[in-house]
Amino acid sequence: MSAPTTTPTPAPTRRVPARRRTTERPEPGSRSSRWTSRGAVHGVLLLAALYSVLPLVWLVTSATKSVGDFSSTSAFELADFNLWGNLRDLFAREDGVFLYWIRNSLLYAGLGAVLGALICTACGYAIAKLDFPGRRALFAVTLAGVLVPPTALALPLYLLASELHLVNTFWAVFLPLLTNPFGVYLARTFADAAVPDEVLEAARLDGAGEFRIFLTIALPMMMPGFVTILLFQFVSIWNNFFLPLVMLTDPELFPMTLGIYQWNTRAPQFPDYNPLVITGSLLAVVPLITAFVVLQRQWRSGLSAGSVK
């Protein structure tokens, strides 16, 4: 974010990024205290990073252990490398149901995120830029929707779905997760900030239709916001547990989180489920971490635009 654009020079003190360099005042005698405080700062950051990352390191090392090594070796110790064996077991167990779980998670989260982000962006843009009847009321209800906790909604949704005979279907999980009131709120903020009225007026004068203006002008301008909503909706669907737990009984419809949870309830009786649970967990975590690392620039800029407003 603050990549040093200034070339490093052999100055006695380390150069700080340009915008703050002017504030650096010569403070005679304080160099050693600055060094110790810098050490303290990095010490705290190192602790925080270790706290965040070590459990994930444990996940990786444990996924490489066999059942026997898992209980006989200490946590971060590397035993015989058995990751491929664990993966083979994982995909073979219960007729390869784990493959279904991967597919379902990708379907729920991938399709849900793309479609949901589009719906949010369209609605947010409409609320911000187009006057239509019921616009204020819709925004008020949306804000209220942000405050209603998903767990309080899960049971009512289940009851309704069972009334409509939708329980234990793809749609029972997919449709509710499409609804993202916070995404609409974010999209409205993005539309306000990123789409100038003058541009819309100019397009109208050129004779472009309102729908085309949205698709070809406003949507591209809102891209960082769109990507942010998409990414965060992907994460929240991928991580969702309560709704599938309530709605689904057929293992072939489970997302990864629910499937792994169900296996874990068996692990106390059947220890050979332990490596499967751990290896499966690793597979459930890797795609998200990869997405966040690869898309860093997008979500960082998107988050800053959204959170600061």
Added chain:
Amino acid sequence: MTTAVTSSKAPESPPASPSAPPRRRATRRRLTGAALAAPFAVLLLCTVLVPIGYAFYLSLFTDRLSGLGFDGYRQVFTGFGNYADVLQDPAAHDSVANVARYALIHIPAMFAGALLIALLLDSATVRLRQLWTLAVFLPYAVPGVIAGLIWGYLYSPGIGPVGDALPFDPFGESGVLPSIVNMATWQWMGYNVIIFYTALQTVPRDVLEAARADGASAIRTALSIKVPIIRPTIFVALVFTTIGSLQLFTEPMVLRTFTGTVTSTWTPSLYIYDAAFIRDDYGRAAAASILLALASALLSALVMRLSSRSSR
């Protein structure tokens, strides 16, 4: 399509009244606005408003064995009887108490940690900011179930290093609350670090320079300038954390597979799940859901009220 309509009708409108095309354009804008907003409005109606209404309706009924029990269960109108039941249920009281104790430890601990890290990252001398922020952010990408499993194993005596190192039993009567607090704090601290850090980037640099010229220390600047400026952001994060705390479900649900200390009604969400799917008491579960939604809305309103007062 719409452009075709205008061009074909444009010659009809007399050039003397230039207000006609704008009016038609306004109509078009209204129609497009409604069309773009419609998918979300329908979803909101079907997946939020109607379920809540249906739950409220159901919360007014209860299932009773009719007659001698030969006819099975019958739905009976009880008015607010289910609400009274929930409000008088000791298990419900315990679940609220657990969540309250959880929130009272988790929220201050996480916010203090996140603010400290964000302020340190914002201090001028930190190198490798991107790497540090990414490292603390990673747990956010871990699903709650997986986070629960990882920590469950780490707490397990004989398997994980944490359970063996701690002076108390993380699965025990008094240890299970800190265990859950730690899981949630691990997951959400980095997310809030990013939120606070991005907000800190917007603090005007000339204000900070003026403070430094006046001889204010880095700590003083952080506490009396930076934190007050990002206070609105902190309050928004507080609203979301409060709602999140109230609906605590996944972490205790997963820990239940490791220890019997976590009861089936340990939090309000677990209470709802238990009432609906273990006891098959939909009326009571619906009433508890409505109460949980109301409590969330009230608490968020309270936090927002506080925030608007303090930012004045």
